[in-house]
Amino acid sequence: MDSENYDVIIIGSGMGGLGSGLTLQNHNPKLKTLILEQHSIPGGYVNGFRRKGYYFDSGAEGLVFCGDGQLFKLALDELGVKQEFILIDPVETLYFPDKKIVMYGDEKKYQSELIKHFPDNKDGIIRFFQVVKSIMDEFHSVVKGKFEPSFKELLRIVFTCPNMRKNATKSFDNLLNEYITNNQLRDVLAIYSLWLGVLPSKIRAIQAAVVFFSPYYYGHYYPKGGMLAFAKNMVNAYSKQGGELRYRTKVKKIIIENGKATGVELENGTELRAKWIVSNSDLSKTALELVGKEHLPSEYIEFISKMEKSITGFAVFLGLNTHLKDTPSHIAYNLKTEKYLERVAGGRYDPEEVLIRIPDKIDPSLRNDKGSSVILLTVAPYDFEKNWGSGKDGKRTAKYKEIKEKYSQQLIQLAEEVIPDLSKHIVVKETATPLTFESYTLNTEGSWYGFKKGYKKPKQQTPIKHLLLAGGNVKGAGVPTCFFSGIKAGQIILKKLKKK
Numbered sequence: 001m002d003s004e005n006y007d008v009i010i011i012g013s014g015m016g017g018l019g020s021g022l023t024l025q026n027h028n029p030k031l032k033t034l035i036l037e038q039h040s041i042p043g044g045y046v047n048g049f050r051r052k053g054y055y056f057d058s059g060a061e062g063l064v065f066c067g068d069g070q071l072f073k074l075a076l077d078e079l080g081v082k083q084e085f086i087l088i089d090p091v092e093t094l095y096f097p098d099k100k101i102v103m104y105g106d107e108k109k110y111q112s113e114l115i116k117h118f119p120d121n122k123d124g125i126i127r128f129f130q131v132v133k134s135i136m137d138e139f140h141s142v143v144k145g146k147f148e149p150s151f152k153e154l155l156r157i158v159f160t161c162p163n164m165r166k167n168a169t170k171s172f173d174n175l176l177n178e179y180i181t182n183n184q185l186r187d188v189l190a191i192y193s194l195w196l197g198v199l200p201s202k203i204r205a206i207q208a209a210v211v212f213f214s215p216y217y218y219g220h221y222y223p224k225g226g227m228l229a230f231a232k233n234m235v236n237a238y239s240k241q242g243g244e245l246r247y248r249t250k251v252k253k254i255i256i257e258n259g260k261a262t263g264v265e266l267e268n269g270t271e272l273r274a275k276w277i278v279s280n281s282d283l284s285k286t287a288l289e290l291v292g293k294e295h296l297p298s299e300y301i302e303f304i305s306k307m308e309k310s311i312t313g314f315a316v317f318l319g320l321n322t323h324l325k326d327t328p329s330h331i332a333y334n335l336k337t338e339k340y341l342e343r344v345a346g347g348r349y350d351p352e353e354v355l356i357r358i359p360d361k362i363d364p365s366l367r368n369d370k371g372s373s374v375i376l377l378t379v380a381p382y383d384f385e386k387n388w389g390s391g392k393d394g395k396r397t398a399k400y401k402e403i404k405e406k407y408s409q410q411l412i413q414l415a416e417e418v419i420p421d422l423s424k425h426i427v428v429k430e431t432a433t434p435l436t437f438e439s440y441t442l443n444t445e446g447s448w449y450g451f452k453k454g455y456k457k458p459k460q461q462t463p464i465k466h467l468l469l470a471g472g473n474v475k476g477a478g479v480p481t482c483f484f485s486g487i488k489a490g491q492i493i494l495k496k497l498k499k500k
């Protein structure tokens with residue numbers, strides 16, 4: 001049937017999928033593109049849900065490069081996505097049993113705050129931030145208006161950027177060791193290591209400088225209306241430009257003919273044909289289930305099977321019968337970055353620390369008259385208690401429910417150190433285990449960021465002709481990163497189509 005033939009079919013409406021679809025339709029509105037999404041809403045991990053009037057973000061909760069004239073905002077504007085952003089400042093407020101540290105969204109103010117709390121490390125703090133700033137300035141002076149350096153720019157970095165060159169072989173841990181002696185201060189400066197689930201010793205110093213510290217130099221932003229509204233605004237722009245999106249439509253197979261992707265088969269057996277396929281689905285699933293081993297070179301299968309999945313997490317979503325006053329929107333309680341990561345790496349989950357998010361504190365339009373929504377977040381291993389006590393094929397057994405309840409209570413108790421009497425005000429409670437993250441996005445092991453850091457990333461072009469990848473699997477963590485990988489996939493296709 002002619003109507004079932006497309007120029008491009010995109011599997012998944014995560015950031016990679018939406019970035020691809022928007023790029024294709026925006027640059028050539030005559031193209032017939034289709035996004036197939038297994039869930040009933042768009043966005044993958046850029047998402048949210050409502051329960052009894054309470055709004056919760058279910059994944060990402062702060063974005064970089066969204067200020068006027070900044071990279072992500074410029075790309076969204078160019079692609080017709082209408083989205084306002086609210087500055088999150090303070091970026092985070094850290095509550096410890098003995099002190100409260102405010103991570104201001106201004107590097108100078110943040111430095112002064114750190115010096116106030118760690119006077120013994122004053123010189124180290126000043127010098128540490130000087131190094132971070134010099135690396136960041138060098139990076140942005142070469143990679144102007146783009147997200148990642150080209151090969152040519154990498155060479156320029158090597159030859160013209162002394163600070164990047166000097167720190168090129170160091171880990172973030174090495175950099176911290178050079179300037180910082182206080183362990184609590186190390187944990188504070190390495191907070192984004194916790195987010196990524198990767199110890200500072202496993203991250204390069206220059207990468208940490210550019211990525212982890214950008215919120216203090218370039219701002220940290222929240223999309224007005226919440227993450228779900230943000231994803232929906234992307235879909236609106238995509239649809240307005242002629243793109244088609246179908247929800248509750250799971251792709252079962254990618255059709256391969258003579259080594260080339262020519263279409264997809266849906267769960268209900270329907271076949272749809274396309275000249276190009278972009279997969280925003282998990283790479284292990286794309287390769288091993290949607291394509292099938294028989295179509296792929298053994299080295300590719302081996303390459304994928306060796307890569308471990310990134311961290312996942314455990315979260316609790318609470319609706320309260322009261323509005324929280326004088327509470328910041330982004331809170332970390334009892335941050336112990338390195339200890340926590342060591343525990344999780346050992347497959348354990350017994351949190352002593354918790355991240356707290358209160359969406360209506362940053363965006364009043366999300367306010368529910370009945371009370372505040374509170375999100376408690378932690379990173380967690382997938383295989384804890386052999387996949388959280390679940391049964392065969394992830395069955396939610398009584399043990400699974402018991403474990404879920406036990407740890408949701410533990411997180412609530414921890415949060416009470418910041419929000420006294422929290423437990424007395426709960427009227428709505430939802431819990432997400434790593435298996436929940438897995439079932440909503442189909443990301444293997446509920447992985448939040450694709451593969452674990454440290455592995456060579458797969459190329460966007462797969463060994464199958466006309467099958468490209470987009471999203472966390474190819475580029476790693478982060479909303480803008482995944483969106484730009486989608487833009488890149490779209491650009492590759494546009495270029496190839498132009499040549500014909």
Ligand SMILES: Cc1cc2nc3c(=O)[nH]c(=O)nc-3n(C[C@H](O)[C@H](O)[C@H](O)COP(=O)(O)OP(=O)(O)OC[C@H]3O[C@@H](n4cnc5c(N)ncnc54)[C@H](O)[C@@H]3O)c2cc1C
Pocket residue numbers: 011012013014015016017036037038039042043044045046058059060061062063064249250251252280281282313377437440441442443448449470471472473476477478479480482483
């Ligand atoms: C709790 C949490 C907090 C985070 N915080 C931040 C943050 O503050 N800032 C930040 O920048 N990043 C954050 N991230 C990371 C960021 O959200 C992700 O890196 C990014 O959104 C992933 O995008 P993706 O393109 O890989 O797609 P994904 O989000 O993985 O989405 C893939 C989509 O494909 C669909 N799909 C998969 N298989 C199929 C199939 N067979 N058929 C049809 N559809 C299919 C899924 O349903 C899903 O919608 C966070 C992530 C989590 C989970």
